[in-house]
Amino acid sequence: MSTPRTRKTRTDAERNRDRVLEAARALFAESGYEVQMSEVARAAGVGIGTLYRKFPTREALIEAVAEHRAADIVAAARRLADADDPAQGLARFLHHMGEVLSDDRGMSEVVEKAMGSSEPREETREALLAVAAELIDRARARGAVGQEVTTGDVNMIICGLAAVIRNEAGDWRRYVEVALGGLRPL
Amino acid sequence: MSTPRTRKTRTDAERNRDRVLEAARALFAESGYEVQMSEVARAAGVGIGTLYRKFPTREALIEAVAEHRAADIVAAARRLADADDPAQGLARFLHHMGEVLSDDRGMSEVVEKAMGSSEPREETREALLAVAAELIDRARARGAVGQEVTTGDVNMIICGLAAVIRNEAGDWRRYVEVALGGLRPL
């Protein structure tokens, strides 16, 4: 726990870390999380050894990327929630989710799983649902959605949305419309 | 192309094939399609070699099981469609799907994928959607669903339903209610 006169971390090291993260983000977005480590390294213009120094494990890399992206999503959602017309908030929120997910294969994998009840990536779900809760409250106050609507409903809708997008099961915008329709009162 | 006096296939061989199929069905239902071949063999009380003689490939085994189950599902759906009150048909259909999927982990994996636009397992999707089309027509005639509702909608709803169930993202019955609500006219 002493401070043994540590050197500044090399600049090239830092640069490489960024390169790896960026390459991973791009590859994951393009083809999901099943890409190989060597491929990430190649895309980053870096040796496998280097990649592994930065992220000691495949899982560590995935987590790093996912965390980053998730933070972006939550932030954007919150922004939407604050700025928007309350009656439209929920709709905008879901459309935004769709937009993001359809541009990021990896993310739709993560989100689909994350909305499940198992522990990992919990904070992301919590954060998203916190935003959703606010939107629901406001919408409910205006009578835009039924009294019985909960964040659990939104949770399921998002999970389904991710699946529809990931499997290209159809027009996700229409899916969102249907889901929103189902939340309306009466 | 001759008929070189073929023997009757051995009875034990046939018995073993059934055992394997049954064991695979049970394991797949329990824990999805990621179970190992050796595990299937063990559960079937059969050597790995035997398993591979019956199903030369992991994929072949999965396909055999899935095909079987899918046929069951389609048949049940058609029965429902024929027998039921037209206004309730679609609801019953989706509830039935939910019931089946929540009892069969493997099936929910297959169905989620199958509702996607990629080719394989096409016949199943076709068959399911054919039933759905009938149900939609009747419902539409009674004004139970909007004019704009299509089988594509049902396709996405089923895909989402499978995802919700597979990931335990919430109460799937509620999901079905919301989806149905979204299909109602106006």
Add this chain to the structure above:
DNA sequence: CATAATGAGGAATGCGGAATCCGGATTCCG
């Protein structure tokens, strides 16, 4: 500039699991 510390690279290794092989056991048929 010298040199100690840190990082880079990528061949080599380890590992999980599908698929193969073949000596021995079983079953069919005359």
Add this chain to the structure above:
DNA sequence: CGGAATCCGGATTCCGCATTCCTCATTATG
């Protein structure tokens, strides 16, 4: 019964990756 024809079992091979390790290159520091 006898002896093919078939089938069984599971050790073994093969393969695709992730991960490790060691040598060499690059950078920070005085």
